[in-house]
Structure formats: structure tokens, C-alpha cells
Amino acid sequence: xxxxxxxxxxxxxxxxxxxxxxxxxxxxxxxxxxxxxxxxxxxxxxxxxxxxxxxxxxxxxxxxxxxxxxxxxxxxxxxxxxxx
Numbered sequence: 001x002x003x004x005x006x007x008x009x010x011x012x013x014x015x016x017x018x019x020x021x022x023x024x025x026x027x028x029x030x031x032x033x034x035x036x037x038x039x040x041x042x043x044x045x046x047x048x049x050x051x052x053x054x055x056x057x058x059x060x061x062x063x064x065x066x067x068x069x070x071x072x073x074x075x076x077x078x079x080x081x082x083x084x
Contacts, residue, residue, distance in 0.1 A: 001055070008054035012047060015069065019043055022076040031083035039075030046072060 026036050046068035053061045 001057075004057055005055045008051045011054065012051055015047065019047075019073055019076075022073060022080070026076055026079055029080065029083050031079045033079060036076055036079045039072040039079070041072070042075070043069045043072030 023040060026032055046065050050062060050065035050069060053065055
């Protein structure tokens with residue numbers, strides 16, 4: 001249980017390295033919109049769920065929550081590409 005919690009934390013930190021710059025660049029470029037707000041919220045809640053299910057050891061839900069967070073980050077990337 002403790003090892004899964006440590007791995008969940010490591011995974012959350014690794015993915016934050018991708019998410020944080022995306023949010024900052026979206027804000028700096030002025031590409032923020034309802035879609036980017038939804039993408040950021042989706043990422044946040046999906047990663048929170050991922051942290052919990054990773055710790056509990058539920059692999060299928062962990063995968064779904066990971067890809068939901070990825071979808072949130074992709075929405076931010078789409079907004080950036082559309083702003084350029």
C-alpha cells in the first residue's frame with residue numbers, strides 16, 4: 001500500500017511537469033477559454049482520481065483516469081495550436 005502511494009505521488013509529479021507549462025503558456029498567449037477551463041478541470045479531477053485508484057490498486061480505473069487526464073492536457077494543446 002505504501003509503495004503504491006509513493007508510486008502514485010511520483011507519477012503525479014511527473015505529469016505535473018507537462019501540465020503546469022501548458023497552463024502557463026495558455027494564459028500567457030491569451031488562449032484561455034471555456035475549453036481550456038474544462039481541460040484544466042478535467043485534468044485536475046482525473047489526476048486526483050488516478051492518485052486514489054493507483055494507491056488502492058485498481059488497474060482498470062487507473063488507466064481510464066490516466067487517459068482522462070491526458071485528454072484534459074490535449075484540450076489545452078489544441079487551444080494553443082488554435083491560437084497560433
